[in-house]
Amino acid sequence: MAKLNIVKMGDDMLRRVCRPVEQITPRILTLLDDMLETMHAADGCGLAAPQVGVLRRIAIVEVEEGEVIEMINPKIIAFAGEQQESEGCLSIPGKYGITKRPKHVTVRAMNRKGEIFEVSGSDLLARALCHEIDHLDGKLFVDKVVRYTN
Numbered sequence: 001m002a003k004l005n006i007v008k009m010g011d012d013m014l015r016r017v018c019r020p021v022e023q024i025t026p027r028i029l030t031l032l033d034d035m036l037e038t039m040h041a042a043d044g045c046g047l048a049a050p051q052v053g054v055l056r057r058i059a060i061v062e063v064e065e066g067e068v069i070e071m072i073n074p075k076i077i078a079f080a081g082e083q084q085e086s087e088g089c090l091s092i093p094g095k096y097g098i099t100k101r102p103k104h105v106t107v108r109a110m111n112r113k114g115e116i117f118e119v120s121g122s123d124l125l126a127r128a129l130c131h132e133i134d135h136l137d138g139k140l141f142v143d144k145v146v147r148y149t150n
């Protein structure tokens, strides 16, 4: 595994729409491993491929230690409710702000074996899923901040 550089806001890479993964290759698997190492090293709870300079629809989330959710081509298929909580981003160090997000979301994605799965989450997990999937469409949390908290 290798730790990758995290792209920071201002880099055009973070504003592009990522391409779907057509086939799970060894490169994709290595990328998933490297993204996990990078996220752990940065003490984050989520990371999307464009944040490490790869414009593919891949993201990982880990809001409970050890419960890593790897998502390839993820899509929000259901959402409900609303929450307004503080959010940050490894690509925007030191900035935190309140965003409006659904309280519950269900995501459909592919895992590293190419199997389709669904994951549902509430509160922090829902926020993290929305935040990472936004990255795949070039959207950042600062686009939807209601109020900065620092």
Ligand code: ZN
Residues within 6 Å of the ligand: 088, 089, 090, 091, 131, 135
């Ligand atoms: Zn982010």
